[in-house]
Amino acid sequence: MKSVAFSEKAKSYILDMFWMGEETGKKATASDVAFQMKSLRDETGQKMFSKIDWLTEQQIARYFSRLSALNKSGRLPRTGSVSMNEDEEADVDDLAVEAETVRRRQQIRLELKL
Numbered sequence: 001m002k003s004v005a006f007s008e009k010a011k012s013y014i015l016d017m018f019w020m021g022e023e024t025g026k027k028a029t030a031s032d033v034a035f036q037m038k039s040l041r042d043e044t045g046q047k048m049f050s051k052i053d054w055l056t057e058q059q060i061a062r063y064f065s066r067l068s069a070l071n072k073s074g075r076l077p078r079t080g081s082v083s084m085n086e087d088e089e090a091d092v093d094d095l096a097v098e099a100e101t102v103r104r105r106q107q108i109r110l111e112l113k114l
Helices: 008-024 030-039 057-072 086-113
Strands: none
Touching: 008 030, 008 057, 030 057, 030 086
């Protein structure tokens, strides 16, 4: 298996999602983060991540696991706080609901094909 370096943008986003989960108790799943990386858009409507920045659920899960282990051992430096206002928290909740809806639809499609 070939090792691929994650882009700084992707690493930063995953780290932000990790810290947000630690602070709020609403931890994002790897599948939610993978979905969000493919669909998030900035204020101009441009996608925030290009296809080369997208990561798989497995890559994200492994990265979350490494971050968690480093955090528990006290070796994960906290470089900046992830504080959100009410609108940003609502956006995170909306994205989580949207990701869950997509996941349910995919599961239903899989079950109907059987």
